Amino acid sequence: MTGEPTAIDLFSGAGGFTEGLTRAGFDVLWAIDSKEECATTFRQNHPEVEFEVADIREIEPPELPVEDLDLLAGGPPCPTFSVVGRSKMNSLEQHVLTDDRHYLFEEYIRFVEHYRPQTLLMENVPGMRSATTESGENVVRRIKRELRDAGYRVTVREVEAADFGVPQRRKRLFFIGNRSGIDNPILEHWATHRKPRNDDERELTPARKDDNQSTLDDFGADITRSIGSFCGESNHREPWVTVGDAILDLPPVSPSGEKPPTEAEEYTIPPVSEYQQWVRDALPDADPTDMELTDHACRGHNMYDLTLYKLLGASAGWSSANLDDELHPYRADVFEDQYTKQASREPASTITAHLAKDGHMSIHPTEARSLTVREAARLQSFEDSFRFPVPRSSGYEQIGNAVPPLVAEALATALLKDVLRG
Numbered sequence: 001m002t003g004e005p006t007a008i009d010l011f012s013g014a015g016g017f018t019e020g021l022t023r024a025g026f027d028v029l030w031a032i033d034s035k036e037e038c039a040t041t042f043r044q045n046h047p048e049v050e051f052e053v054a055d056i057r058e059i060e061p062p063e064l065p066v067e068d069l070d071l072l073a074g075g076p077p078c079p080t081f082s083v084v085g086r087s088k089m090n091s092l093e094q095h096v097l098t099d100d101r102h103y104l105f106e107e108y109i110r111f112v113e114h115y116r117p118q119t120l121l122m123e124n125v126p127g128m129r130s131a132t133t134e135s136g137e138n139v140v141r142r143i144k145r146e147l148r149d150a151g152y153r154v155t156v157r158e159v160e161a162a163d164f165g166v167p168q169r170r171k172r173l174f175f176i177g178n179r180s181g182i183d184n185p186i187l188e189h190w191a192t193h194r195k196p197r198n199d200d201e202r203e204l205t206p207a208r209k210d211d212n213q214s215t216l217d218d219f220g221a222d223i224t225r226s227i228g229s230f231c232g233e234s235n236h237r238e239p240w241v242t243v244g245d246a247i248l249d250l251p252p253v254s255p256s257g258e259k260p261p262t263e264a265e266e267y268t269i270p271p272v273s274e275y276q277q278w279v280r281d282a283l284p285d286a287d288p289t290d291m292e293l294t295d296h297a298c299r300g301h302n303m304y305d306l307t308l309y310k311l312l313g314a315s316a317g318w319s320s321a322n323l324d325d326e327l328h329p330y331r332a333d334v335f336e337d338q339y340t341k342q343a344s345r346e347p348a349s350t351i352t353a354h355l356a357k358d359g360h361m362s363i364h365p366t367e368a369r370s371l372t373v374r375e376a377a378r379l380q381s382f383e384d385s386f387r388f389p390v391p392r393s394s395g396y397e398q399i400g401n402a403v404p405p406l407v408a409e410a411l412a413t414a415l416l417k418d419v420l421r422g
Contacts, residue, residue, distance in 0.1 A: 007412075018031055187411065227275055244344035294387050340362070
């Protein structure tokens with residue numbers, strides 16, 4: 001053991017939560033997910049963590065090499081809590097309240113009762129607020145009641161990922177708790193970013209230059225990097241990170257052809273924004289173009305989709321419900337599929353697991369194609385060193401389902417400083 005605070009990660013997926021916990025200084029001891037392809041990605045990026053592939057409902061909590069666990073994190077799958085998921089299940093005549101996944105939060109609580117961690121973090125979609133059990137009890141109230149019965153002070157907060165440096169508008173619900181009887185962190189104090197006040201604040205944030213010139217730091221000014229610098233109660237918050245900040249340094253790619261190629265495996269220019277500089281995760285003295293680029297390959301598109309992608313203006317969107325019948329890509333009575341080109345000067349719209357099926361909601365802002373796995377990963381705040389050694393569709397799904405690492409890092413840092421070391 002290293003003396004670091006300890007954690008475990010339930011329903012881990014590819015490891016977004018673990019990535020953020022590790023950045024915050026936690027030693028993740030064990031993680032579990034039911035999908036073998038998630039295990040492939042997780043083990044590639046966190047080989048130091050013991051990972052188990054299993055249905056959490058069929059196993060007992062393993063013995064850990066510590067007496068007192070500091071944090072239990074997890075995001076139970078949420079298809080029955082999301083508005084889209086409920087609508088789809090209803091259209092397919094599946095009953096939400098009897099779906100096994102509707103009650104996976106009980107497995108999280110079972111692990112809480114077993115380990116009695118000092119603190120806890122559980123993530124889900126905001127739609128959980130309106131969900132009920134078969135008995136009619138509100139799901140959020142039930143979870144809070146069961147955690148309080150287990151001895152925890154619990155706070156439920158809706159978090160906007162863009163407020164923590166993630167270049168994406170993504171709202172999620174977090175349960176935050178501790179058994180020390182003290183107040184949980186005020187998450188607003190840990191936010192590093194905010195909505196831009198004007199168009200000038202939507203401009204790209206230039207990369208910081210590393211040269212021999214004197215800077216304000218030399219004269220005692222307190223300047224810190226805004227990406228991943230979570231200190232709490234900061235008086236200064238940067239404007240939201242945009243799609244342009246996040247991905248426009250990546251080489252162009254195309255569905256087919258030599259120029260641009262279908263896949264790019266090396267960078268062609270240095271990072272030109274602060275976020276790009278951070279996400280490349282390069283050593284200080286490394287040549288920024290002499291690094292391996294992975295997972296940046298364009299998926300195939302038919303001419304129909306490419307034509308629509310080309311026609312769309314930045315941040316414009318069409319719902320298939322508003323198109324003539326012959327233009328519907330899918331059955332309009334089941335899917336109101338969106339065609340949305342991302343805007344360079346705004347955070348991305350929410351990256352979802354549906355990206356594994358098609359890229360209509362995630363069209364590149366300047367190229368007639370959908371996003372690559374690497375671009376989607378950047379918009380979810382995975383650094384470029386994080387790899388997805390799985391089929392492309394699985395990579396998209398894992399990214400869409402992940403907790404953004406920057407959000408996980410911020411919340412874990414808040415618990416570490418305000419509760420565990422407070």
